[in-house]
Amino acid sequence: MCEYMKIACIAKMEDKYKGAFRAMVDAYSPKLSPRIIDNDAVYTLHDFEHHCIHIYEIISYVLFDQDIVYDDSKGLDQRELLLLNYAVLFHDISMSVSLDNTREKHSIKSAEYIQSEYDRPDSSLRARSTLNNIEIKALKEIVKAHSDVKDTSIRPENNGLNAPGLMEEYNTKYGNKIIRTKFLAGVLRLADELDVSVDRLGTGGLESELEELENKIRRLKKDYEGNKDQIERLTRYTESYPHWKRLRLISTVKRNDEEDDLIKLVIDDDYVTKCLDEGQTEQAIAHELIDVYDKVEQSLQECIKLAFNTRTVKKYVPVKKIEIATKIEKLKKEFENLKGIRMLPQSTDTEEKNIVNTDISSVQNNEPQVIDQALEEELCKEIGKRNLIKFGHFLLTDKYCARDWIDTQEIVETKKILNDMVKSVVKHIELKQYKGYTIVGIDLVGSLLASGIAFSLQAPLSYVVSEKNSEFSGKQEKEIPEELGKIILITDAIVTYDTVHRIIEKYSWNDNVGAIYTIFYRRSDTLDDNVPYIQKTFCISNRFKAELFEKEKCEYKKEQCIAMNRKMAIDFKRKGDGYENSGAKF
């Protein structure tokens, strides 16, 4: 018998399914990619003899609780087991040399390959796999979900284990039982991620091949001219080399004998000792290890949360945590230090990297920091494109007028920009760990932004009316609930801080306001920078400086000011039997 047939997850299949499985392996394993270097990148092995067999072993001896998962009444259905084993066989088939083997969408490509094979009447998959059409669909979803598709058009909430296809129902061919596709996808995904040991790398011959490539690049770089293209091409081969080298550090992956819920990444201490002798430090090696650990840990936690989370399937995969196992104490210590640092709340998402994690005490140039530079760029382009800055004469406060005005209402009425602003502010609030705050908007635009933020955060919401708009607002609009607690203020633009200051003073919110978010911070050279709230203020853009004029010194004179943003209020009061117009107020 072939050795792989003895691996538990294959051996526990019924004989009729073992025959079908073996036929699939015979037909398709030769197609799996044996190559390491192709398409300008270095890949680890995706062939059957190394990668697939490792995954079967990981599933059987690291992940599964063998007493439960193969049980006739409580365990996986035989068809589910067969599908899982097929999924392992096919999951990386698109990395094969005969196909377009790009990593970014390989999970989708592998699923497409399955369908194309099934559609061929004379294919082995169609003739001998015993799968029906529904089970093929389930198999495709499992394969698709084993790796996130690197495509920005696919949202994270629809990718990988969140893919909508995993929520569809697929029934087994016999017994009409529902196939637990999400669980099976999670098992494959985690086992794939756990195949991180040196065995993934094949023979030592390939290591020397890559080292030779590096030497070649070094020689070519000395002789730069005329070899630029060649250097560029060869350099791409070695971009994956550091990843390849990291795997060299791990000799095996196994489940702890004493603690059933613990996976151990066993470090190759001999190889580490060799590296230390060659001049590397424990700290540098720990940095290499933490990258591998982080990926595996993240995958494990994701699977626990999304795929292993019902009472039944939880028992099939009892693992909850991962540790490294090494006898080199200093390496262990360095690793634990790094792990501790990485457990602090940090931005890892690409979008979050655009958000500046502002330390409140380090405001630069006495201005609030911009929380999302990419969004600021987008906003500035939009303002320019749509002429959202109006020039003229505008009322600002009872002391100042301004020469320009940004149409912030138009900005928040643009759905995409509003959604992006809400997203950025929400992310920033979460990064700063502001919990239990009421989100309070100032005037209409601040309230619109605040409502989106509060709704996203699932936080209480309120709004206040500034003094300058008080006359034009209803009585109940101006009232505020008694107990607002801790507050985050949201406003559209800050120039003099006069509006914000008056609100805080009016409601005695000095100790309540935790942060102030504004779309625009519009600094003016006219004013003093020393404002008490600046340390708590975050903005989306600080690029648009304001040109201010004191009303007393304004050319257009105080009483004859014809600012473009003046409002006309009309009051009607009943007098006797008829209405009396109390007159228009300016």
Added chain:
Amino acid sequence: MYIIEEEDTEIILMDFNTAYFAARDHKSKVLYHKDCVISETVFNELRHHLSGLSKKLFVIDMKNVVSYSPRIFSELEDNPCNVVFTNIEHGKIRQMLEEDLKARRWTTEEHIMYVEEHDKEKVNNLYQQNVRKREIIRIIKKTVSDKGIYILESSGLYSNCYVDIKKLFMDVKEYYYIMFSLAEMSKEKIDEYSIDAFVSSSKNGAIIANILGRLLDIKEIHLIGVGPRYSLELGNPLDCLKEGKRYAYVFDFLCTGTELKIVNALIHAKRAYLKYAVGVARYGRGDENSLFAIETLVNTEDMSIGYKIAGDTELLT
């Protein structure tokens, strides 16, 4: 979980709770969908809620549920709580539940699944009184102030009560429930009338329009200066209203409809159409004729608050 409590019964609305937890987990894009698929996350919350020993009857309302993660409900088989499934609208769901819950002897009838006959009667009685609407009435009634005489600034009239929707936003789950109910109520009409944008005329209306716009992916326009105190900016050409577009007016509380009439006039002046109006509450029974459909979640008659309006304060004392 969001629970509706009625004496010794707890009603768990699976469609609303699914939407609530989805909004919590996927902040960036929260869209309303009528069809509900119960995820394992939501089911875990439900299971956690049912895990304590309790003599209460738990009613799991499966309205709008079209699917759920396979076999999750089988984990309730060992649960000692008294559970009734109601509003089972889809045959597929009924079949799945029957398959999942084999241990106890469940009786399935049309839209309900129960173990004890008296539980079924209790649930039927509750649902005859429209449990969901009663919950909406309970929430909105909390916002009513009735300790004075209030001026309705749009119309210049007076009332003996004030429905202060601003208070609603301080309770997260309750305002989520109201917004979810609004989205559910208005979705069909919005699709039917091919609404291009929501229009609001007050700050409360603007907030409701903003959230509803997020849920239903509809643009919003806010006509500041129309209400409650009329104050337009000089020379405001109302460029935001476009010829030929179809608008829906969104409001918090509609009394005599002054603001609605002004907005309607402004929209018509721009040769556009006001096809529909939707809001949280209105004065009266809401069965008057109108040139366009007006829908609210509740009215003052439903709330039994004795709401009155008058042109003179003396008539209200």
